[in-house]
Amino acid sequence: MEAKKIDIWVIALAIVAYGIVNLFHLMPKEFYFENMIMLSLLFAAGLLSYFSGMIFALGMAAVVIFFYGSYVMYGNVVLGNPVESHVYYWIVFVPLIAALSATLGGRIRKVQTDNMKLTREFEEFVTVDQHTGLDNVKAFYGVLNQHMGLSRRFKLPLSLMLVNLTYYDDVRGIVGPERMRDILKAIGEQMVQFTRTEDCSYMLEDGRTFALLLFTNREGALVVKERIKEGMKRFNLDNSAKPVSIKTELRIGITEYEDHEQDVLGFRKAAEKDMEYDV
Template identity: 70%
Template sequence: MEAKKLDIWVIVIAILMYGVVNLFILLPKEHYFENMIMLSLIFAIGIMSYFSGMVISLGLAAVVIFFYGSYVMYGNVILGNAVESHVYYWMVLLPTVAIITSNIGGQVRGLQAENTKMKQEYADYVTVDASTGLDNVKVFYGVLNQHMGLSRRFDLPLSLMLVNIMYFDDIKGIVGSDRMKDILKTIGGHLVEFTRTEDCSYMLEDGRTFALLLFTNKEGAMIVKERIKENIKQLNVDNSAKAVTIKLELKIGISEYLDREQDVIGFRKSAEKDMEYDV
């Protein structure tokens, strides 16, 4: 509905501007300089009204009308000049243009605000990482909390593994953003292959760290870790635009859920701390 209103206002201002320009051409040539100034002022007020509100735009129009009216009155009373018909045209056109352009500006700003709000709401509800196709951090914490509850209730082994790409920024600088997305997708696909169906893989909020929830103890997670590292070593990143071949290296941290009082943040922090010792 708002877009249709904007279309109507744009059509109205286009018709009005067409009429104003044609009127300017048809007006008497002896008032050319005066009319040229008024035409310029109309376009200036139109532009300023587009970026300001109705009150400011009408205020600008009122100021111009005041000075223009004073000029006309001086010519009529002091100099004895007749008030020509074009004076009334400008008096009407000034506030009309101000009202229409301020409405168009308001409609555009309203649509922009609505678009921004919709983008934010969309981002809040997105649960899949665009680069890898894995669930993102919003899903991760919810599932992690559920898995921790299952582990406590049924005494199931649970480990959290964090996988970080070493020299991420350097590699991205060499291969570019698009190629880096392909690399992340490839690594994410391998991580899913190396884990069982009941295990879960995620991409965290920094866009470079993967998280795996494994129903196994730390010894079992270490086996998965070695399998991942050996397989990733075989992946070479070749940038065809530059004569550079890069071997991917990963830092992996593992934390087993042993402290039953630990929350999801604490569980993640323990895995991040373990990652610091992986060389």
């Protein structure tokens, strides 16, 4: 609805501007310099009003009309010049253009503000990584907290696995950012394939680290780790633009949830620390 209103104001402003330009050519040629100055002031007022708002627009239009009216009055009273019809046109068109421009600018800024607000709200509530299709870090911490609670209550084994692509920056520099997104998506799909349905896969906030929540102990997680590494050995990164073939190397860290006093951040840090020893 707001977009339709903006379209209406744009059309109205275009029609008025078109009429002013055509009317300018019909005005008496002996007042060409005066009318040229007023035309320039009119469009300057319209441009500034677009960015400044209605109050500033009407104030600026009042100032322009005041000085122009004083000039016309001086010519009529002191010099005895008659008041020509084009004077009334400028007195009407200056505030009209200023008001139209201010209204249009205000509505466009409102649409931009609403769009930015909706974008921020969307980013706050979205729980899926747009490049890999996996759940993102917001969903990860929520589910991790739930799984830790289930593990404590029902004595279920729970392991956290973090998977990181080795030499990420170097690989990205070789294949490019678009191809890198495809590679991360492919790696994520491989990990989902190598895990069970009840296990959960995530893409963390750095855009390069995967997290897997596994309902198994450390020994079972090590089996998954070897399965992932063996599967990724057959996954080569070929860049068609350059004669370079790269084998994927993953660094994987595993930690089992045994310390029930541990919170979600501590659980993650334990997996990150274990990943440092995976060479």
